[in-house]
Amino acid sequence: MNVLILGATSAIAQAVARQFLLSATTPVKFVLVGRNDDKLALIAEDLIGRSATAAHVQVQDLTQLDAMDACISRAWETLGSIDVALIAHGTLPEQREIEKSWELTEQALRENALSHMALMEALALRMEAIKRGTIAVIGSVAGDRGRQSNYIYGAAKGATAIYAQGLRNRLTKSGVHLLTIKPGFVDTPMTESIAKKGLLWASPEQVAQDIVKAVQKKRNVIYTPGFWWLIMTIVKSVPEFIFKKLSM
Amino acid sequence: MKKESWSWGGIPKASHQVVNLRWRTDTINFAGFTASCLPYGLGRSYGDVPINDEGILVRTTALDRVIAFDAETGVLHCEAGISLGDILRVVVPRGWFLPVTPGTQFVTLGGAIANDVHGKNHHCAGTFGCHVLGFELLRSSGEKLWCTPTEHADYFAATIAGLGLTGLILTAKIQLTKIAANKIDVNNQAFNGLDEGLDLFEQHEDTTYTVAWVDCLTRGAQLGRGIFSGGEFSQTESRKNLATKRLAVPLDFPSFSLNKYSVQAFNNLYFANGKRKSGRGVTDYEPFFYPLDKVHAWNRIYGRKGFYQYQCCVPFGEANEGREAIREMLNQISLSGNASFLAVLKVFGDKQSPGMLSFPEKGITLALDFPNWGDKTQRLFDRLDAIVREQNGKNYPAKDACMKAADFQQQYPQWEAFAKFIDPKFSSSFWRRVTQENA
Numbered sequence: 001m002n003v004l005i006l007g008a009t010s011a012i013a014q015a016v017a018r019q020f021l022l023s024a025t026t027p028v029k030f031v032l033v034g035r036n037d038d039k040l041a042l043i044a045e046d047l048i049g050r051s052a053t054a055a056h057v058q059v060q061d062l063t064q065l066d067a068m069d070a071c072i073s074r075a076w077e078t079l080g081s082i083d084v085a086l087i088a089h090g091t092l093p094e095q096r097e098i099e100k101s102w103e104l105t106e107q108a109l110r111e112n113a114l115s116h117m118a119l120m121e122a123l124a125l126r127m128e129a130i131k132r133g134t135i136a137v138i139g140s141v142a143g144d145r146g147r148q149s150n151y152i153y154g155a156a157k158g159a160t161a162i163y164a165q166g167l168r169n170r171l172t173k174s175g176v177h178l179l180t181i182k183p184g185f186v187d188t189p190m191t192e193s194i195a196k197k198g199l200l201w202a203s204p205e206q207v208a209q210d211i212v213k214a215v216q217k218k219r220n221v222i223y224t225p226g227f228w229w230l231i232m233t234i235v236k237s238v239p240e241f242i243f244k245k246l247s248m
Numbered sequence: 249m250k251k252e253s254w255s256w257g258g259i260p261k262a263s264h265q266v267v268n269l270r271w272r273t274d275t276i277n278f279a280g281f282t283a284s285c286l287p288y289g290l291g292r293s294y295g296d297v298p299i300n301d302e303g304i305l306v307r308t309t310a311l312d313r314v315i316a317f318d319a320e321t322g323v324l325h326c327e328a329g330i331s332l333g334d335i336l337r338v339v340v341p342r343g344w345f346l347p348v349t350p351g352t353q354f355v356t357l358g359g360a361i362a363n364d365v366h367g368k369n370h371h372c373a374g375t376f377g378c379h380v381l382g383f384e385l386l387r388s389s390g391e392k393l394w395c396t397p398t399e400h401a402d403y404f405a406a407t408i409a410g411l412g413l414t415g416l417i418l419t420a421k422i423q424l425t426k427i428a429a430n431k432i433d434v435n436n437q438a439f440n441g442l443d444e445g446l447d448l449f450e451q452h453e454d455t456t457y458t459v460a461w462v463d464c465l466t467r468g469a470q471l472g473r474g475i476f477s478g479g480e481f482s483q484t485e486s487r488k489n490l491a492t493k494r495l496a497v498p499l500d501f502p503s504f505s506l507n508k509y510s511v512q513a514f515n516n517l518y519f520a521n522g523k524r525k526s527g528r529g530v531t532d533y534e535p536f537f538y539p540l541d542k543v544h545a546w547n548r549i550y551g552r553k554g555f556y557q558y559q560c561c562v563p564f565g566e567a568n569e570g571r572e573a574i575r576e577m578l579n580q581i582s583l584s585g586n587a588s589f590l591a592v593l594k595v596f597g598d599k600q601s602p603g604m605l606s607f608p609e610k611g612i613t614l615a616l617d618f619p620n621w622g623d624k625t626q627r628l629f630d631r632l633d634a635i636v637r638e639q640n641g642k643n644y645p646a647k648d649a650c651m652k653a654a655d656f657q658q659q660y661p662q663w664e665a666f667a668k669f670i671d672p673k674f675s676s677s678f679w680r681r682v683t684q685e686n687a
Contacts, residue, residue, distance in 0.1 A: 011310075022337060038273055042313055049314025049326075050338050189270055189310075 001028045002079040004072075006062060006119055007089020008032035009039045011188035012138065015208035016086055017043070021050050023212055029054040031075040031082075034089070035061055062089050063110050068118035076126055084215055085123050087116050087137040092190050095150045105152055112156035117163050120178070124167055127176040134215055136179040137164055141223065143182070144232045147248040161221075168220060179214055180221045183207050184228040254305070256547050257294040258554025259620060259649050262301035262677060270310045272327055272418050278388035284675035285388075287412045289329060289356030293363060294557040295649030296677040297411055303675060306416060308358055314338060315419060322424035323381065328358030328417040333541075336533075344424040345481070345533070347379035351592075353538050358417040363646040364409035364603040366596070368457035368479070368537070373425075374599030375608055377408035383420035388673035392418070397602060406669035409603030411645060413670045413679060431482040432457070432536045438523040442472030442575050446612065449595040452478045457536075461522070462591040463515040464581045464616065472578050474593065475522035479536055511589045518589075540590075550619050556649055558632060559615035561596055561608060562641035570612050573639045577614060577632055584628045588616040604662045607644045615647070626650065645678060656682035 003020055005013050021028055030052055034040050037059050044055035056078050060071050076082055091111045098104035116137055127133035142150055143157030161180050168178040185191065185201045202225050210224035223229040238246075252261040265283070269276065278285070281304055288305035291298055298305075311329035318324075319342045326335065332346060333353030339345065350365040359365075364377040373379070382396035385407055393415075395404040407414045435455075439445040445460050452458050455478040462474040540546050547555070560577075564570040574593075581588060591614070598610040618625050629650050636643060642659040643651045657663055663683065670679075 039271060042271065042273070045315055046313035049317040049324075051342070189268075192268065 001026050002031075002081060002083045003028060004031045004033070004075045004079065004082045004085040006033045006085065006087045008043055009034045009036055010088050010090070010190070011204040012183070012186060012207055012211075013086060013088035014043055014046075015204035016088070016211050017047055017052075018050060019205075019208040019212040020084075021047065021052055023216070027053040029056075029079055031056045031058055031078050033058045033060050033062070033071065033075065035059065062115050062119070063107075065110065065114055065118045068115065069122045072119065072122040072126065081130060082123070082127070082133060084134045084136065085119075086211075087119050087135070089115070090138065090190070092150075093153055095148075095152060098152055108152050109156050109159075112153060113159040113163075116160045120164065120167055124171055124176065124178075128171065128174045131174050132176065134177040134179065134218070136181060136211060136215055138181045138183065139164070141182050141184050141228050141232050145235055145243070149248060177215075177218045179211075179219055181211055181214070182221065182223045182228065182232070184223070184225065184231070253554070254288070254291055254299050255295055255297070255649070256292050257556055257647075257649060258547060258550070258552070259556065260296055260299065260301070260677070262296075262299045264300060264303060264305045266305050266307055268307045268310060269329070269416075272311055272313075275390070276306070276386070276416075278390070278673050281388075281673060285673055286676045287358060287362070287416050289359040290331060290354045292352055292355050292359070294647040295645075296681060297363070297645050297648070299677040300675060301677045308356060308416070311418070312356075317342075319344070322426060323421060324424055325419060325421040326357055327419050328361075328383070329356050331356055332360060339424055340427070340430050340533070343427055345427045347423060347425045348373050348376045349537055350376075351538060352541055353534075354541065357420050357422070358412075361408055361417060361420060362410055362412045364601055364606045365646070366608050368459045368594065370599070370608055371453065371458065371595055371597030372456050374597070375409075375601040375603070375606055377601045377603045377606060378599060379423050380408060380602075381421040381423055383407065384418045385414065386416040386418050388415070388671050403669060405602050405604050406666055407603075408601065409606040410666070410669070411605070411676060411678065413674050413676060415671045415674065427481045429482040429484060430533050431530050432479040432533055433482045433528065434477060434479045434531050434536060435528050436522060436526050437476045437478075438474070438519065438526050439476055440473050441469060442571070442578065445472060445474055445476060445593060446571060446574075446595070448476040452476075456480050458594070460593040461518070462578070462593045462614075463519055464578050464588055464591045465512050465515055465585075467579075467582050471582065472575065472593075473519060474591075475519065475526075477536075479531075481533075482530060514589050550617075553620040555620055556618045556625060556629070557615065557647040558618060558629060558650075559613065559644040559647045560632070560636045560641050561611050561613035561644075562636060562639040563609065563611040565639065569639060573635050573641070574612050574614055577635050580628065580631045580635070581616065584624070586618050586621060586625055586628050588618050590617040591615070604666045605645070605660050607642060607646070609642065611641070615644075645682075648678070651682065653682045653684060 007013055032040050040057040044057050047055040093108040098108055123135050139161045140157040142154040143161050146154050164180045171178055186207050187201050207224045214222045283303040285304040285306050286300035288307050308329035311327040313327045315325040322344045332355050348367045360376045364375045366375045385393045385395055393400045393403055457479040460474050460476040462472055466473050562570045562573045594613050596608045596610055596613055
């Protein structure tokens, strides 16, 4: 199995890569894409130690939209073809800070939406041609409904989800699988500055197990952990005239 | 940080500032620390060994990467925050096992070294430290020392069983043990008294894994009855690693739920069940080595007041005084009625650990859990301490929250020599407690 991981240094991505190895029945080869050469090397070493047959490192800034096609092309060449691609990079911008700056807003949208779209498109083109493969993209429960506390991040994640939905519609006839992942609160470096930890918080390992299972079962959209489906169903069903008054 | 309970026993409460270490290549700004620090892994030490009240905990659990694993030789090099369970998931399917393992998989590699943990095979294999080939120790000066039995051998000896005080273990290399299967051929035998139990250990000297559960609420002739369990890795079964389901204890139990009667009932049932199931069988390695791991957060059974663990070892003595000492301890516990349903008996062998402050010594070891009943529990510990003192025995720092400074200094005469290796920026509540007063 050939696996491409975009944003490989993220905590969820590392856990997913390990989970692929634990559940794999065939040898697994990786291409790991990210910005930091040193960190990617540590992860590659780890995956080899955990039984991966290969782990190639590809240094790339994933916000350079023009370079995304070439990035996928290079990974594709390295592996021969790609069975599963996980798009896992992203940032959690500070709403209060970036809402005053179009430059920062644009950057947040590029990091959390446009980049994902460009990668999905580049992967879809190639997978359509061979009529197989899985694209898994990490969105967020924050993309399901805009809230005052993080609507720029939410808008980016929502855009990614809608884009993925449309693309899934297109890919169905070629048999290519597209999975949208909507995690809730996950205890990672990205959320380190948020102090509250409690029952709603999941570990990257829990989330990774859900993701790998969903890839194997060719699911369309998952909430992880699963109880977020219920929470978001309720959140989405609150009428707007009430919702707008809530402080969320 | 809001969290109060940092140790597995939940005592003492403490407050900390936490620094998360994510990459071993990151630089830690020790100079910027305004208080002393202590490495912190999965927090399975029971008492105040993992605690540094009002100080900083450097959390290492994200340093969990494999660096190299040679499936031919069984040499594994990992970052120190990896858990033993994670190591097993990687190595068991390829025919290897930990050389020594404590009763839980939720221990980091660094923690296993720093506490020089032991297991059911101590009489054959010694402690965890006996199988460490080397480790990288980060000092607060920024210096990184690669320590082996021959390179920086003094730091090697101080850091094994060094309770995290000599610096931060970044990576470690260990020698694993070859296995043919992931199953254990187990042989359980009920015994009706302490002597019978200890005789079983003697008879099974050549069995790799031996341990016994003891009912410490019985009296008279039945004092020290229990179930002996011997095991060997099976030669025939597959080595597929089976995932087991976990149960969880979602809340702290109310304190009245554990009392003399409920524990007595549990012990009676457990003994009867063990007696009924006596004999040979085959089991997966997980329930054999880690029976409690199936119940996540089992420490909450003891409620918010927390619990103590008491583990000591006493030498056999020339005229079997060791046996008598253990008998007297069981007697005192039974008389006190302080409930302990996790009483574990084991015989240590004479293999020396390289660690200066290592706990195990040839003799008998007894490990017990006690719910925190305040003064009553302390008075029982005083009586147990007196017996240990008389026999020149030792208490186990990894599980301790109560031992007197004078006892520690008596039991670990190398403590002053060890103190020279403590990193100037590192400290722990335990260390301050046991060294503040002089013997």
